[in-house]
Amino acid sequence: MLKVATVEWIQQISAPHKSYRHTDKKTPSERKQARTASHLGAFSDLRKHGLVENGGKTSGGDTLRNLTPMGLKAASCELGRPVGEMGGSARGAGRSGASHPMAPNDALLALLRPKPDLTQLDGEPVEVLAAAQAAADPPDGLGPSPPTRRGQGRDACTATTSAYDNWDSNTSTNARILRTTEDNTHLNDYNFNDVTSSAVNNSCFLVRIYPDYEFKGVPVTLLPGESISFNRGNGFNDVASSVQFLPYCNQHHQRGGPVLWS
Ligand SMILES: [Ca+2]
Ligand SMILES: [Ca+2]
Incomplete structure (x- = not known):
């Protein structure tokens, strides 16, 4: 379970196929915006219900979202674990750029290695293949x-x-x-x-x-x-x-x- 995450994080883990979509958009930020739009909406809903709050920025400038105490409680139900075992809500992680919580997040992504199936991309344009390959390769220095x-x-x-x-x-x-x-x-x-x-x-x-x-x-x-x-x-x-x-x-x-x- 991630206590702190960015929108892009959630997209990479839950919808890895989107990492190589929208290659027709001109700038990296436009591409990011397009592929994370639905996750941004989901975060807004969770915030409205008091389960998630914005918690500062990463060193890269992305907004951090962290679970509120109520969000932690909801997660404990979901995971079937007592609330007492869930630890703190990681509030305030954003004050330091969240380098500590983001490191386990990076490790998690490397282990999960959510990646597109490159064998399904026959006939796709070169830029799509390149984006898919980049998404399939794990981050440098982590995982296999x-x-x-x-x-x-x-x-x-x-x-x-x-x-x-x-x-x-x-x-x-x-x-x-x-x-x-x-x-x-x-x-x-x-x-x-x-x-x-x-x-x-x-x-x-x-x-x-x-x-x-x-x-x-x-x-x-x-x-x-x-x-x-x-x-x-x-x-x-x-x-x-x-x-x-x-x-x-x-x-x-x-x-x-x-x-x-x-
Ligand atoms: Ca063969
Ligand atoms: Ca060949």
Whole structure:
């Protein structure tokens, strides 16, 4: 439960799909206004009923809303917890820019990672895709590192195997990269299904990239140090759906630990 929040906060958590709407609006503030309008209205209603009050501003200038004692009581009913366990109402948090309560809020957002399903966006304009990608990536420094990043060239793949959205390791255009050293049966887990256009194997394993989920279909195999670009015509562009690592080197090499995203 958030005792203090901004309108945008509530929107990000409760309606993440709106984070990439309204990309036709000219300025960031116009976009924010459009996507948070309904939540602003909801806050007004709650304020009218005495459940929420305005409580100062964040350091970024957004108005903070916090639960009143009556709001806390209502939340305790909702959560089935005694009011005595609900703690204070975090009144006055806004006086210091609310940096303390907002830090747990950031952590919460990172853990929840509400994000749009990028596989549903085929055919959308570039600016919509970019906004959706930004909404799908968790905030810097919190939660798990993003499974994908943007980057170019073979050097972007360090001791891992990388799948690139564009040909020739994204050399011509900076684009998304998936870096991993773990088997993955469904690349859509990382919003990377049917997008791989080139791959680099800088791991110590033999890597098989399959056109279908769960290591099905006829794979492309990369030995350690090999790379491939699926330029138009070879039939493997934008089809990879799973990836498998097989032992290759004699040297001892640990696998199955944390995935080496960056
Ligand atoms: Ca691609
Ligand atoms: Ca596929």
